[in-house]
Amino acid sequence: MARAAVLGRLSWQVATVSAVRRESATARTLVLDVPGWTGHLAGQHVDIRLTAEDGYSAQRSYSISSASEIASEDEATSPIELTVDRLPDGEVSTYLTDVLEVGDQIELRGPLGGWFVWHPDDPRPVLLVGGGSGVVPLAAMLRTRATRDATAPFRLVYSMRSPIEEMYADDRALSAAGVSVHRVYTRKIPPGYPRPPERIIADDLSDPDFGPDRAPQVFVCGPNGFVEAAANLLITLGHSADDIKTERFGPTGGPP
Amino acid sequence: MGIVSRGFRGRARVDDPALPPGQYLTTDFPVLSAGPTPQIHLDSWRFGLTSEDGSSRSWDWLGFRRLPAEDITVDLHCVTKWSKFGTAWRGVSIDTLLEHVDTSAEFALVSSYGGYTTNLPLEDLTDGKAWIAFEYDGAELHPEHGGPARLLVPHLYLWKSAKWVRGIELRNDDEPGFWEQLGYHNYGDPWREQRYWAD
Numbered sequence: 001m002a003r004a005a006v007l008g009r010l011s012w013q014v015a016t017v018s019a020v021r022r023e024s025a026t027a028r029t030l031v032l033d034v035p036g037w038t039g040h041l042a043g044q045h046v047d048i049r050l051t052a053e054d055g056y057s058a059q060r061s062y063s064i065s066s067a068s069e070i071a072s073e074d075e076a077t078s079p080i081e082l083t084v085d086r087l088p089d090g091e092v093s094t095y096l097t098d099v100l101e102v103g104d105q106i107e108l109r110g111p112l113g114g115w116f117v118w119h120p121d122d123p124r125p126v127l128l129v130g131g132g133s134g135v136v137p138l139a140a141m142l143r144t145r146a147t148r149d150a151t152a153p154f155r156l157v158y159s160m161r162s163p164i165e166e167m168y169a170d171d172r173a174l175s176a177a178g179v180s181v182h183r184v185y186t187r188k189i190p191p192g193y194p195r196p197p198e199r200i201i202a203d204d205l206s207d208p209d210f211g212p213d214r215a216p217q218v219f220v221c222g223p224n225g226f227v228e229a230a231a232n233l234l235i236t237l238g239h240s241a242d243d244i245k246t247e248r249f250g251p252t253g254g255p256p
Numbered sequence: 257m258g259i260v261s262r263g264f265r266g267r268a269r270v271d272d273p274a275l276p277p278g279q280y281l282t283t284d285f286p287v288l289s290a291g292p293t294p295q296i297h298l299d300s301w302r303f304g305l306t307s308e309d310g311s312s313r314s315w316d317w318l319g320f321r322r323l324p325a326e327d328i329t330v331d332l333h334c335v336t337k338w339s340k341f342g343t344a345w346r347g348v349s350i351d352t353l354l355e356h357v358d359t360s361a362e363f364a365l366v367s368s369y370g371g372y373t374t375n376l377p378l379e380d381l382t383d384g385k386a387w388i389a390f391e392y393d394g395a396e397l398h399p400e401h402g403g404p405a406r407l408l409v410p411h412l413y414l415w416k417s418a419k420w421v422r423g424i425e426l427r428n429d430d431e432p433g434f435w436e437q438l439g440y441h442n443y444g445d446p447w448r449e450q451r452y453w454a455d
Contacts, residue, residue, distance in 0.1 A: 010454040014259060049278075050261040057258060058266055059278045059337050091267050091280065099263045107258045112452065114438040115290055224287040228400060231292035241292045241370060248288050 012049060012107045013037070017100060018079055025164040027085045027133065028097045029065065034108065039070040039077045042144040043117040043137045043219070043247075046082065046110035050092060060092040063136040063221075063247075064111065067143035067173075068120070083167060085133035087250075116219065116247045120148040125216040129205065129230045131159040134222025134249060139168050141219065146173040154179045155210045159200050159226060162188035180207070200226070202233050212238035221247040274331060276446035279339040286338055287400045290434065294370035294399075294420050301404055303388065304423040305353055308361040314423075317404070321390070323348045328387065330410035332417075333446040345408055347389030350381045350424075361426035365433065366407055369420040374433035375442070376409065376416055378426060385411060388421060413444040413451070 019031035044064055051057040066081035086097040100106070118126060118141040128138040135158055145154060156174065158181060160166055166183070168174055174181050184204050185197050210216045218239060220230050227248045234244055275281060304314040315323070325348050332340045364381055367373045380386070389408040390397050397403030402419025409416050415435050436442050441450040449455060 010452050012258060049258050050264045050266070051258040052264050052266050053260055056266050057278070058280060061336060095261070095264050104262055105259060106261055112439070224400070228287070228293060235292055235295075241294070244292050246289060246291055248286070250286065 010109055012109050014105050015080075015108050017102050017104050017106070019102060020100070023083050023167045026097075027083055027165075027167055029081050029083045030096065030100065031079050031081050032106075032108070033079050037071075037077055037080060040064050040068055040080065040111035041070075041114075041117040041119070042068040042141040044111035044113045044140075045137070046080075046108045047112060048082075048092065048096070049107040049109075050095060051107070058092050061112070063140065065136050065139045065143075065168075067140060067147040069147075083133070083136045083139070116221070116245050118144065118217070118219065120144055120150045122217065123152055125153040125210055125214050126155070127205075127210040127216045127218045128154065128156045129159075129200075129218065129220040129222075129234075130156065131200075131222025131226030131230070132161070132165070132249075133167075134220075134226065134247070135167055137221055137247065138219060139171065139173070142168075142173040142176075142179065143171070145179070146176050151178060153209060155207055156181045157184065157200070157204055157230075158182070159184040159186060159204075159222070159230075161186050163190045164188075182207070200230055200233065202237060205230065205233055205237060212240070215240075215243060218244040219247075220244060221249070223250045224248040274341060275339055276333050277449045278451075279333055279337055279446065282338040282340055284338075285340060285343075285401065286334065286336070288334065288336060289419065290372065291370060294368075296369050296399070296404055296420060298404060302422065303405065305357065306423065306425045307357060307359050308426050308428050313357075320348065320388070320405070323352055325390075326387070328408075330408070332410060332414055334414040335440065335444070335451050339446075344393050345387065345389040346391035347387030347405075347408060349384065350386040350388070351384065353388070353424075354382065357426075359426050361428055363427045363430045365425045365427055365431045366416075366418045366421060367423045367425070368418045369422050372418055372420070372434050374407075374416050374418050375431055375436060376412065377430075377443075380409060380412065381424070385409060411445075413441075413446055415440065416444055 015032040015034045018033045021029040023029045045061045049059045062082045065083045069077045071077040084096045087093045130138045298317045301317045306312040386409040390405045406419040407421045
């Protein structure tokens with residue numbers, strides 16, 4: 001059954017929207033009831049499929065933001081949550097953020113992805129580096145840490161364009177003991193913030209408790225330009241490429 | 257057909273027979289990978305071809321670049337749903353590399369700098385179906401897209417086109433590569449939408 005949890009059921013399942021929640025100025029969290037869902041690991045995603053009346057369909061992948069649960073055979077898990085960032089010309093994201101309502105149904109399959117996952121019994125320190133919507137799978141890892149009472153030290157380095165785009169700001173999983181969060185603002189800073197807006201630099205990734213000598217597991221997620229910059233900084237700082245897992249969203253380049 | 261999503265219209269579209277099922281067309285060139293971009297120096301770059309009997313040959317960068325190369329234009333299909341039409345590459349055909357190789361192997365295991373691997377039947381690499389590409393769009397292949405050289409096998413999902421390629425091993429048995437072991441389809445035909453292991 002653990003294999004099924006990692007590799008998922010591949011048939012398309014019908015999910016019903018049980019709640020929606022504004023997560024930031026541009027993002028919305030969907031709470032989905034999926035009958036027969038047997039759980040997921042932190043970091044995994046689902047494929048969503050939308051079908052128009054003329055039969056046209058579009059598929060996209062979205063990371064699961066809710067904490068990991070693995071159900072046993074006869075037990076259902078809680079609803080899953082996806083956080084969708086609205087891309088202005090996005091064919092699917094605009095539907096999920098503007099049109100979809102509580103009670104609507106969409107098709108999904110998964111969970112998918114066995115690589116970019118964090119296992120709660122892994123004792124290594126964890127350095128999470130997220131740009132924009134790249135924070136979504138990292139939130140699942142933080143929430144899993146909280147619900148499983150894991151004690152591995154976590155640090156989240158979260159890069160965003162402006163404070164209004166911040167997601168999960170009030171989530172207790174981000175302010176739990178053993179978790180530190182460092183924010184990077186690339187376009188607009190909060191009032192009184194002592195540093196001008198700028199992209200991620202080596203100093204943002206240099207906390208000694210998560211340095212190469214501590215051999216943390218590193219997860220980097222976000223648009224490709226961000227991931228490339230952050231991963232190269234981490235390599236320059238001495239982290240081993242083998243300890244760094246990346247997940248890249250969206251088109252090449254572009255601001256985080 | 258799936259359940260209809262209330263109010264979903266999708267983009268204005270023309271039915272495009274060149275687009276495999278479940279794909280959308282992009283004019284960007286997205287970058288996806290499992291880890292950081294490997295930093296490879298041309299003076300230590302090697303490409304090795306190993307046969308099922310253990311014999312092998314290898315090329316350094318200068319030797320590789322002296323091989324006859326060709327310009328090709330192909331469509332790309334990534335398992336993450338994007339497709340990109342009309343991409344221009346320059347590379348050495350795998351047929352050229354296999355020219356004096358006597359093999360009865362059925363399978364190939366491709367490996368890359370950084371540890372990535374992928375597997376495919378040998379017949380999917382031959383007869384003008386695959387190249388070791390070193391130029392994209394008229395310029396040196398950028399490291400993010402697999403430079404200095406990558407495998408290019410456009411008729412399969414792009415994860416089979418191993419970036420930062422360093423070797424091909426011809427084998428009698430099929431050995432699943434990196435993504436194949438993590439649940440992606442063993443073959444990966446975009447036209448049959450073979451994304452994941454049970455598709």
